[in-house]
Amino acid sequence: MNKALASIAGLMIAGIGLTLAAACSTSGSSSGYKTPEPAASSTAGMSAAGTLTNDQGWPRVERLRGKRYCEVLLASILDGHLNAAVWNTQGLNDCPDAAWKALDSAAIKADRSVVAALLNGPRYWLMNAIEKKPSGERQTTTFGTIQMF
Numbered sequence: 001m002n003k004a005l006a007s008i009a010g011l012m013i014a015g016i017g018l019t020l021a022a023a024c025s026t027s028g029s030s031s032g033y034k035t036p037e038p039a040a041s042s043t044a045g046m047s048a049a050g051t052l053t054n055d056q057g058w059p060r061v062e063r064l065r066g067k068r069y070c071e072v073l074l075a076s077i078l079d080g081h082l083n084a085a086v087w088n089t090q091g092l093n094d095c096p097d098a099a100w101k102a103l104d105s106a107a108i109k110a111d112r113s114v115v116a117a118l119l120n121g122p123r124y125w126l127m128n129a130i131e132k133k134p135s136g137e138r139q140t141t142t143f144g145t146i147q148m149f
Helices: 003-023 097-101 105-110
Strands: 051-053 059-062 068-078 081-088 117-122 129-131 141-143 146-148
Touching: 068 105, 068 146, 097 117, 105 117
Parallel strands: none
Antiparallel strands: 051 059, 059 129, 068 081, 068 117, 141 146
16 A cells, blocks of 8 residues: 555544544543433333344344443455444443453554554443344454454
8 A cells, every 4th residue: 555545544544533432422421421211112022132123124122222332443445445344242242341451453453454443432322222234144253352243
């Protein structure tokens, strides 16, 4: 990769990090705001994890508000464009604190041969529910001892 492209990629990655920091809830907030508990909802047909399907059969997960998760973003250049693969703990674990603190972004970057590895978390869901159109099997990987989709 040439130096100009590397500089642009670095600036874009820094921008991604700033955007994520501004858009996500963190554990160190000093605002004093406490996330309210979600309103009670019908749980008929719901598993213990809160997984349902919507009227189109897409997976839907409810009761997420306040649940902890973490992400690892792996940035690479693909066909001359910055590409970020986002790995997430949602549904696998709650991002154990000691395991999260043990992650080393420089080591992940070198091990995965990417332009950058960004550690995003821990975070807490602000939404009550998410749903997604199925797109095939989910891939999993492990960073340190933390398994992620």
